[in-house]
Amino acid sequence: MRNLDPFAIRPAVPEDAADLSTIENQIFSGDRISLRSFRRLLAQTSAVVLVAAVGNRIAGYAMALFRRNSSIARLYSIAVDPGHARHGLGKALLKAAEDAARHRNCVVMRLEVREDNAAAIRLYGASGYLPAGRVADYYEDGCAALRFEKPLTTSNREVQS
Numbered sequence: 001m002r003n004l005d006p007f008a009i010r011p012a013v014p015e016d017a018a019d020l021s022t023i024e025n026q027i028f029s030g031d032r033i034s035l036r037s038f039r040r041l042l043a044q045t046s047a048v049v050l051v052a053a054v055g056n057r058i059a060g061y062a063m064a065l066f067r068r069n070s071s072i073a074r075l076y077s078i079a080v081d082p083g084h085a086r087h088g089l090g091k092a093l094l095k096a097a098e099d100a101a102r103h104r105n106c107v108v109m110r111l112e113v114r115e116d117n118a119a120a121i122r123l124y125g126a127s128g129y130l131p132a133g134r135v136a137d138y139y140e141d142g143c144a145a146l147r148f149e150k151p152l153t154t155s156n157r158e159v160q161s
């Protein structure tokens, strides 16, 4: 196995928008977050963006969205540069997004994933996510989404959707 430089997870800052957009365009062929949207989301308190930094380069990111009066957080996007794949960045970003959701008193993390995205589905399964439905024709190209959810707490607090 290759030796890779260590990575660190940190909150994104507005200056990261261009690098995030570059990664987005490298990794996703459709349903991309635009540079303009990254700029807007980075300025919103309803979004948390975390980056995996290798030195001064961004090798991946995760974004969670929150709604007022809802205890369900949504993993809106997660992506890791293929050059850094399979070295734990995805799992660490996912955990950091879950920690951010817990910090905001959310009790569930919800996400949608393309049903043909085997790598991401494996990541979610290995991270404790449970199947929670299928949404036909969800993506730009007509692909269906699988919905997954993970309880973030073992307490009995009520879930407000």
Ligand SMILES: CC(C)(COP(=O)(O)OP(=O)(O)OC[C@H]1O[C@@H](n2cnc3c(N)ncnc32)[C@H](O)[C@@H]1OP(=O)(O)O)[C@@H](O)C(=O)NCCC(=O)NCCS
Residues within 6 Å of the ligand: 027, 077, 078, 079, 080, 081, 084, 085, 086, 087, 088, 089, 090, 091, 092, 112, 113, 114, 117, 118, 119, 120, 122, 123, 124, 126
């Ligand atoms: C999904 C993604 C974020 C995983 O990132 P990563 O840093 O490579 O993931 P990790 O190294 O943390 O892997 C954690 C686990 O996920 C699963 N996994 C990750 N990549 C996988 C692959 N290509 N094939 C099968 N399982 C995979 C494995 O269970 C892995 O654990 P293991 O390496 O001990 O077997 C990355 O492949 C990616 O950016 N894909 C393109 C963007 C995308 O599809 N995002 C999700 C949109 S919903």
